[in-house]
Amino acid sequence: MASIELRQVSKIYPGSAAGVKDIDLSVADGEFVIFLGPSGCGKSTLLRSIAGLESITAGDILINGEIVNHVAPRDRNIAVVFQSYALYPHMNVWQNMAFGLRMRGSPAEEIDAKVKEAAELLGLTPLMQRRPSALSGGQRQRVALGRAIVRDPQAFLLDEPLSNLDAQLRAEMRLELVRLHRKLGRTTIHVTHDQVEAMTMGDRIFIMKDGRLIQQGPPLEVYANPADTFVAGFLASPPMNLVSGRLVEVGDGLAFRTDGAMLPIPAAFRAAYAAWAGKPVIFGLRSEDFHAAPNGDSSAPLTLQVEAVEALGPENILIGRLAGAPTQVSARLSRHYSAQPGESVTLYADLTPMHLFTPEDGKAIPRPRAAPALLRRHA
C-alpha cells in the first residue's frame, strides 16, 4: 500500500533541456491514475524517477509520506512494466516472471504457485519454457506484465503496457487490469497514448506536455473542462473543433463570429465572457455536439460544406468546412445521417458545452463549469 507524492520534481537530462519540470502531483493510496501526453513529453522519465531509476534534478518524491529521493529502486518495492518490456533475454518466460520473487528470497513453492497463477491469468501457460526471442510482441508484453504482477509490490508503474496488443486483446487486458486493480487495490500509474484507456481505466488523469503537468482530474471532468486548446485537442478523437474568430455583441447578448457562421453564446456564459466582447477568441466545440436536428434552446444552425465522410459503423463522421472558412470541422453524427462529399448540409450545434480559449496562449477563458456528461443525465 502506498501513496505517491511529487513536490516540485524536475529531471533535466545533462547536456539537454529535455526532461520534466516542476511536477507537483499526488496519487492516493490505492488510486489508479493515468499519465497521458504526446510522445517525448516526459511520461517515461517521470515514471523512472518515481521508481528511483533516474536521480532527479530537484524536488522531492514521497512514498507513504516519506522522502525517498535517495532510496534504492529495490527498496521502494515498486513494480515497473517498461515501455520496451525489458525482458531478460537469457531467461525463459518462467524465469523472467520468477526473477523478482527469487531476488526477494521467496520460498520455491510460493514462487511456483504465484508464477503459475499469473501465467494463467495472462494466457502464458503454454509458453513458459520459451525465451523472449521466440515470443510475439503481444506475448512479450504480457510476460512483462506478468513479471510485475507476481511480485505483489506496493505500487505498479505501467509504461504503455497494452500498446502492442491487438484491439481485442487490448480490450480484454484493459478490463483485466482494472479488475486486477480492484482486487489487489495497489496504487497504479498507467502511462498511455490511448484515448479509451485514458477515459475508462483511471480514477484521475494527468495530462502532460513538454515536460510539464498541464491538467489533472477525473477523466470526464477533464473532458468537459479542458484547461487549454492542447488538452481540448488531445483528449478526444476526432479532436475538439477549434475555430478562430471574434466575440461580438449582438443586442444585449454575445455571439461568436467567424467566416461562414455566427453562433450565439448561451445566456449562462454571458457574464463570464463579457470582458472578451470585441476581441479575437478561439471557439471550441466537440464533434459530438453537432446534431442533425435542433436540440434544446442553445442549438444554432450552421452550414457545413462536406469534404469527406468517415462511416465508422455505429456513427458517421462528417469532415468539412463552415461556408468559406479555412478551418476544418468534424461532426460526429448517427449512422442514420450521412451526406456526400461536395454537398452542403445544415447541422445544429449544441452550444451548451462550448468553450472559448484565448488566442495568445490557448488557455480556456473561465466560465461556469460544465457538469460532466454522465452527471448531467442524472440531474
Add this chain to the structure above:
Amino acid sequence: MRHFGLHAGLWLAVALILLPPLWVLRTSLVPESMAYSTDVFPAFSLENYQSLFGQKRFGTFYLNSIIVALGSVIIALPFAAAMGYAFARFQTGGRFGRFLVLSLQMLPPVALVLPAFAILRSMELTQSLTGLTIVYAALNIPFLAWILMGFFEGIPVDLEWAAMTDGTTAWGAFWRIVLPVSLPGLAAAGVLGFILSWNEFLFALVLTGSKTATIPVALASLQTSNGIQIGKVSAGVVLAILPLIIASRFIQRFIVQGLTFGSVK
C-alpha cells in the same frame, strides 16, 4: 550466365587468398630436400614435424604460447569488462577517457618494449612466462575494453533497470543480467585477445629466453646462418595457425548470435 561469371570471379579470389597457405601446408608435408621442387606434391613425409617436435622442442614453445595467451586473456577480461562497462554505462572519463584508451592502440609497440623490459627486469621477471603474461594482459586490456564497450552499449539499460526494480542492486544487475547477456561478447573478446597474444612477436622476442620462447619467436629462430629451413618453417607456420582457425570458427558463431534479441521491442 551472369552467375557463372560471378562465381568464376569469386573462385579466382578464393584461390588467390588460399594458394599461399595451401602451398605452405604442402611444403610442410614434403621432405626438406624437395621443398623447392616445382612438382605439386613430390613425396609425402612428416620429417619436418618430427624434427620440430624433436630436436627443436616445439612442444615446449607451443605450451608456452598457450599458457601466455590463455593466461593474459583470463587476467585481462575481468578488468576489460569492468572498464568497458564503466565507459558504456556511466560515461566514465567522458570522451577523453575513450580517446585515451584508443590512443594506446595507436602507440607503436616498439615504444613500449624497452620500458616493459626495464620494469620486468627490476621485478626479475624477464625470461619468464609470468612476466610475458602480465605484459600481454596489460596490452590486451584497452583493446578488449574497447570491444566490450560496444557490446555493453548494445544492451538496453532498461534490462538493468528492470532487474533493479525486481530487487537487485546495481552490482547484482550487472552480475545477473549484463554479464550473462553479454557472454557471446565476452567470448568473442576473449578469442580476439587470445589471437593477439598468440601472434605477438616483438615483446616475446625481448622478454623471453631460450626456454620460455613462444611460437612466433621459435619460428623466427628457424632462420639460421645456414639459411632458412623452409620445410620446418612451413610446418611451424601450419602449427601456429591451427589454433587460430579453430578460434575464428568460435568467434563466427558468437558474433552471428544475436545479442539481446527479443528482450526489448
